Amino acid sequence: MNRGQTEQWSDWRWQFSNRIKGLDALSEFLQLTYSEKEIYRDVIALYRYAVTPYYLSLIDRSDPNDPIRKQCIPDPREIRFSLPGSEEDPLAERAHMPVPGLIHRYPDRVLAMVTGTCAAYCRHCNRKRTWINSEAGSTSDALYRMVDYVAGSPNVREVIVSGGDPLTMPLRLLDKFLEAFREIPHVEVLRIGTRIPVVLPMRITDDLCQMLAKYRPLWINTHFNHPREITPESTEACERLLKVGIPLSNQTVLLKGVNDSLEVIRDLCLAL
Ligand code: SF4
Numbered sequence: 087m088n089r090g091q092t093e094q095w096s097d098w099r100w101q102f103s104n105r106i107k108g109l110d111a112l113s114e115f116l117q118l119t120y121s122e123k124e125i126y127r128d129v130i131a132l133y134r135y136a137v138t139p140y141y142l143s144l145i146d147r148s149d150p151n152d153p154i155r156k157q158c159i160p161d162p163r164e165i166r167f168s169l170p171g172s173e174e175d176p177l178a179e180r181a182h183m184p185v186p187g188l189i190h191r192y193p194d195r196v197l198a199m200v201t202g203t204c205a206a207y208c209r210h211c212n213r214k215r216t217w218i219n220s221e222a223g224s225t226s227d228a229l230y231r232m233v234d235y236v237a238g239s240p241n242v243r244e245v246i247v248s249g250g251d252p253l254t255m256p257l258r259l260l261d262k263f264l265e266a267f268r269e270i271p272h273v274e275v276l277r278i279g280t281r282i283p284v285v286l287p288m289r290i291t292d293d294l295c296q297m298l299a300k301y302r303p304l305w306i307n308t309h310f311n312h313p314r315e316i317t318p319e320s321t322e323a324c325e326r327l328l329k330v331g332i333p334l335s336n337q338t339v340l341l342k343g344v345n346d347s348l349e350v351i352r353d354l355c356l357a358l
Pocket residue numbers: 203204205206207208209210211212213249250251280281
């Protein structure tokens with residue numbers, strides 16, 4: 087399905103529910119032989135994949151080394167590890183979790199992993215271990231245990247809301263969660279890390295922006311890795327957030343074959 091082939095293209099719910107996933111869709115996309123299919127079956131059994139039609143449409147299908155493709159299409163090398171045991175938790179985050187899902191590594195900030203769901207699963211993600219479970223988000227109980235911990239930790243002045251992708255959460259639940267943090271006097275800054283403007287920019291609706299604007303000072307950290315991800319749709323998504331007073335910063339992951347050249351990084355930074 088390509089842009090222009092459906093009136094629903096700009097509807098984020100349609101994009102989300104029509105994500106490309108499963109072995110048959112992958113096999114069709116990559117034109118896999120039977121034996122290749124078996125290899126990919128093992129990859130996606132371990133590390134789920136899903137891609138929005140929008141993000142898939144950015145791929146140049148004639149280029150096997152396309153930088154968008156490398157970020158979202160599974161690759162057998164994902165399960166060929168050189169350091170046994172290091173792949174599941176490369177940043178040793180579990181060792182710094184006082185309550186499930188909340189990482190407290192530095193004295194003045196915490197990172198809350200609020201969901202295991204993403205609109206598209208980046209093949210380079212360092213939290214792939216969270217994909218192994220279902221796409222179900224965190225329960226309110228789990229979220230409020232994080233809030234309770236922060237409320238009892240006066241050193242914490244910044245909460246980074248991460249995942250998974252927090253902007254895949256039901257709006258109401260995310261609203262309540264942010265509200266609970268905003269009510270804690272020592273929490274000065276909220277920051278959300280999200281790849282939604284890149285892979286599902288139509289999700290940045292007015293409703294979502296208005297809800298987020300209630301909790302300023304709130305920063306959004308986007309995750310653009312390549313200049314070709316900067317499209318009219320992703321630009322509009324970022325402008326919507328800026329217009330309600332939410333500053334944006336960007337985190338780029340240095341990726342071999344995607345953006346590991348001076349030209350690509352320069353073009354990306356200038357375009358951002
Ligand atoms: S959006 Fe973030 S959490 Fe989700 S797969 Fe990509 S890098 Fe990982």
